[in-house]
Amino acid sequence: MQNKNTYKNISIDGPAASGKTTLGEELALRINYKFLDTGLMYRFVAFRSLLDGIDVNNEKAIVDISNNIDISSFDLQKGEVYFQGKKVTASLKERNIDSTVSLIAKYSLVRKILVNHQRQIALNNNLVMVGRDIGTVVLPEADHKFFITATPEIRAKRRFKDLLFLNNLSYEEILYDIKKRDSIDISRKNSPLIPAKDAIVIDTSEMSFDISVIEIMKFLEVL
Numbered sequence: 201m202q203n204k205n206t207y208k209n210i211s212i213d214g215p216a217a218s219g220k221t222t223l224g225e226e227l228a229l230r231i232n233y234k235f236l237d238t239g240l241m242y243r244f245v246a247f248r249s250l251l252d253g254i255d256v257n258n259e260k261a262i263v264d265i266s267n268n269i270d271i272s273s274f275d276l277q278k279g280e281v282y283f284q285g286k287k288v289t290a291s292l293k294e295r296n297i298d299s300t301v302s303l304i305a306k307y308s309l310v311r312k313i314l315v316n317h318q319r320q321i322a323l324n325n326n327l328v329m330v331g332r333d334i335g336t337v338v339l340p341e342a343d344h345k346f347f348i349t350a351t352p353e354i355r356a357k358r359r360f361k362d363l364l365f366l367n368n369l370s371y372e373e374i375l376y377d378i379k380k381r382d383s384i385d386i387s388r389k390n391s392p393l394i395p396a397k398d399a400i401v402i403d404t405s406e407m408s409f410d411i412s413v414i415e416i417m418k419f420l421e422v423l
């Protein structure tokens with residue numbers, strides 16, 4: 201359980217490509233909080249595993265990598281991740297990482313190690329933390345909890361637009377990936393993706409980005 205925290209924490213959870221990260225970043229900027237996208241931590245473990253040629257089924261080796269993660273690799277101001285002095289944030293979002301990270305995120309020991317880091321960061325900062333299990337598991341005592349969602353088709357459409365000039369994935373391929381990741385995230389035994397009982401659920405399927413930000417800010421008048 202989380203220790204008593206003198207700092208304020210806001211959790212934002214939601215499925216892949218729901219826009220939670222962009223919303224969380226914008227929110228943190230507006231209210232002058234630090235920002236942590238916990239998905240990048242799981243992605244970093246996947247990245248390091250692939251770099252070392254570790255099979256995704258080799259749980260022990262992946263746990264070892266998680267144990268050796270240096271938390272200063274994550275910049276809470278700029279949302280960047282560094283490895284050996286180089287920015288690797290863009291590499292963490294490539295498709296080969298997308299397809300392995302959900303499998304790695306199922307390992308309970310990996311989760312335990314990363315959750316400990318996440319709680320430590322939350323204890324020391326006014327923070328917007330984004331992920332899948334923040335309101336339910338990582339910060340059950342968060343001051344405000346949001347669950348951002350949208351239909352798989354809308355999420356795929358938005359992701360397709362974002363990636364248009366970066367790679368040549370079709371809308372159908374993106375939709376397939378999103379549905380597959382949803383199914384792994386929702387059905388896994390450890391910390392499955394579900395809204396916390398006290399989370400405010402915001403479906404942005406019919407909302408522009410600006411309206412979604414306004415919708416969240418409405419609930420934050422008293423911070």
Ligand code: DC
Pocket residue numbers: 216217238239240242243301302303305330331332333334381385
């Ligand atoms: O939000 P994202 O797509 O960058 O997350 C990458 C993966 O990490 C995704 O498969 C779910 C997992 N994840 C998780 O299990 N718990 C979190 N708090 C954040 C991400």
